[in-house]
Amino acid sequence: MANGPVIMVMGTECLPETEEAWSKWYSEKHVPDVLKFKGINKATRYQIRPAEAKTEPPCPKYVAIYEFKNWQAVEGYNNSPERQVAVKDWNDNWVNKGARLVWRIYYEPIKSWRGDAPTQHPRVMIIVGTECQPGLDEEWNKWYNERHVPDVLKFKDMKNAARYKIKNPTDPAIGVAGESSAQYPTYLTIYEFDSTQAVDDYDRSPELAVAHEDWLSWVNTGRAKLVWRTC
Numbered sequence: 263m264a265n266g267p268v269i270m271v272m273g274t275e276c277l278p279e280t281e282e283a284w285s286k287w288y289s290e291k292h293v294p295d296v297l298k299f300k301g302i303n304k305a306t307r308y309q310i311r312p313a314e315a316k317t318e319p320p321c322p323k324y325v326a327i328y329e330f331k332n333w334q335a336v337e338g339y340n341n342s343p344e345r346q347v348a349v350k351d352w353n354d355n356w357v358n359k360g361a362r363l364v365w366r367i368y369y370e371p372i373k374s375w376r377g378d379a380p381t382q383h384p385r386v387m388i389i390v391g392t393e394c395q396p397g398l399d400e401e402w403n404k405w406y407n408e409r410h411v412p413d414v415l416k417f418k419d420m421k422n423a424a425r426y427k428i429k430n431p432t433d434p435a436i437g438v439a440g441e442s443s444a445q446y447p448t449y450l451t452i453y454e455f456d457s458t459q460a461v462d463d464y465d466r467s468p469e470l471a472v473a474h475e476d477w478l479s480w481v482n483t484g485r486a487k488l489v490w491r492t493c
Contacts, residue, residue, distance in 0.1 A: 266332060266370065266371060267303065267329050267330060267331060267332065267370075267371060268329075268330045268332060268333050268335075268336050268368055268369065268370050268429060269327055269328065269329050269330070269368070269369050269370075269371075269426060270327070270328040270330065270336065270366065270367070270368050271325065271326075271327055271365055271366070271367050271368075271369065271450075272325065272326040272327070272328070272363070272365060272366055273321060273322035273324065273325050273363070273364040273365030273366075274288070274322055274323075274324045274325075274326070274361065274362065274363055274364060275322045275323055275324070275361065275362050275364055276323075276324075276356070276359070276360060276361040276362075277359065277360035277361075280356075280359050280360065280361070284356060284359070284361055285324070287355070287356070288307065288324070288326075289307060291351070292348055292351065292352065293305050293307065293326065295344065295347055295348040295351065296328065296344065296345070296348050298344045299338070299339050299342050299344040299345065301330055301331050301332075301334075301335025301336075301338055301339055302328055302329065302330055302331075302335070302339070303329040303330065303331060304328075304329050305326060305327065305328045305329070306326070306327050307324065307325070307326045308324070308325045308326070308327075308387065309323060309324055309325075310322070310323050310324070310325065310492055310493070311458070311492075311493045315491075315492040315493075316488070316490070316491040316492065317391070317489070317490040317491070317492055318445075318489070319445060321364070321365075321490065321492050322364035322365060325365070325389070325492075333368075333370070333429065336368060365445075365446075367428065367446045368428070368429040368430055369426030369427060369428055369429055369450050370426060370427060370429045371424060371425070371426055372403065372407070372425040372426060372427055372449075373407050373411075373424070373425050374422065374423065374424040374425070375411055375412075375415055375422065375423045375424070376421075376422055385455070385456050385457055385458075386454070386455045386456070386457060386458055386460070386461050386493065387452050387453060387454050387455065387493070388452070388453040388455075388461065388464075388491070388492070388493050389450065389451075389452055389490055389491070389492050389493075390450070390451045390452075390453070390488070390490065390491050391446070391447030391449065391450050391451075391488070391489040391490030391491075392406075392447055392448070392449045392450075392451070392486060392487065392488060392489060393447055393448050393449070393486065393487050393489055394448075394449075394480070394485060394486040394487075395484065395485050395486070398485055398486075402449075402480070402485075402486060403449075405480075406425065406449070406451075407425065409476065410473055410476065410477065411423050411425065411451070413469065413472060413473040413476065414453070414464075414469055414470060414473045416469045417463075417464050417467050417469040417470065419455060419456070419460040419463060419464065420453055420454070420455060420460075420464065421454045421455060421456060422453075422454040423451065423452070423453050423454070424451070424452050425449065425450070425451045426449070426450040426451075426452075427448060427449055427450075428446060428447070428448050428449075428450075431446075431448065446489075447489035447490055450490075458493075461493055
């Protein structure tokens, strides 16, 4: 996967009084401006379900995920005129209105899975960020890839799943002053669903109950921990 796609996870916040205008600008102006850079395959915006958010520190209300063709495309974008235009627009028009960047981090893929009825445009996703104790990565990833994800994929309404590893842990937020790798989990898993009802059913499912019991064998022994879980 060294020269494969890389995702950039952007988490943002704005003030309630500017939220409607800001969200319209983000979807109709900001993302299209960013997508003028040819090294990006696609971009998707999401709004967090507050009741489902378990992150420390608290997660942002909005998340955008950009998929780059490879790491060379990321480096090209960070020095591109397209990014300069998009950042200037953000700084000139929204920073003084309370909009802020909370997350900006890159992950490269480890493995992906398709459920029984895969979809290219999922309506809902669950993001899970995890850490394991130093020296246990090989064992942790083997368990996660070969047992944990296959167990949760037994839930029939899960569409896709994908795992990622942080790309640049020593400098996770290129171009964002004051960010720290401490808030970003090493491993990220994204589960995709077609509806919030499917997510609610999954959270009550026997498939998740079995997988969670297995998960606790890692957490309760201090070998791994949950950093993010948000929908």
